[in-house]
Amino acid sequence: AQSVAQPEDQVNVAEGNPLTVKCTYSVSGNPYLFWYVQYPNRGLQFLLKYITGDNLVKGSYGFEAEFNKSQTSFHLKKPSALVSDSALYFCAVRDPRNTGGFKTIFGAGTRLFVKA
C-alpha cells in the first residue's frame, strides 16, 4: 500500500532564509510525487511534480523539490522564503502501476509560517 509521511506539523522560518518541508513516501516501484499548496479557505493548488528524469524538479513560485530514491524522500525547498509563502503544504504519491483511476494519497500536511 502507498503512504506518505510529513514529519513536521509546522515549519517556522524567517523571511529571506531558505526553507525545507520534508516528505517521505512508501510505495513499491517508481512513484509519481507531487507537492500542493493550500491557502486559507481555498482548494489545493499544484506546485510541482516528479515523474521521471532529473531528481531536482522546479515548480511554481520559486519552489523546487529533490527526489531521493534511496531515502524515499521528496523534500520541498525554496532558497529564500517570503511571508506570502505561509500556507499549508501537502505532499502526495501516486503508484503509476495502479491504472484504475490513479489513486493519489496525500500526507497530513505541513503548515509553513514565514516571519517578517
Added chain:
Amino acid sequence: NAGVTQTPKFQVLKTGQSMTLQCAQDMNHNSMYWYRQDPGMGLRLIYYSASEGTTDKGEVPNGYNVSRLNKREFSLRLESAAPSQTSVYFCASLGGGAGGTDTQYFGPGTRLTVL
C-alpha cells in the same frame, strides 16, 4: 473553463439527515475523486471514479456513497449524517495524460457541519 465546481459551499446538518454534495468538471477528465480534510489528518480519499460508470472505495468510504452520473459529474451522498462526518470535502479530477502523470485539479471545497 470553470474547472472543478462544488455545491454547496457550506452546509449544516442534524445527525441522521441526508444530503448530496455535488461536483462537476468541465475539463473532459476521466478520473474524479472525493477527499475529506480534517485537522492533522490531511486529505483522506473517500471514493474515486476511474471513468464514467465505475467507482472504487478509497481510504475512508464508510458512511458515504457516490454516483458518477456522467463524465462531468461525481456526487457524494451522506445517507445518515453523523458528527464524525463534520469536515471539509474536496472534489478533484485528473487529466488524461500518459500513464497518470497529470496533476489533480481541486474544487473550492464544501464545509460540512453535523450537529
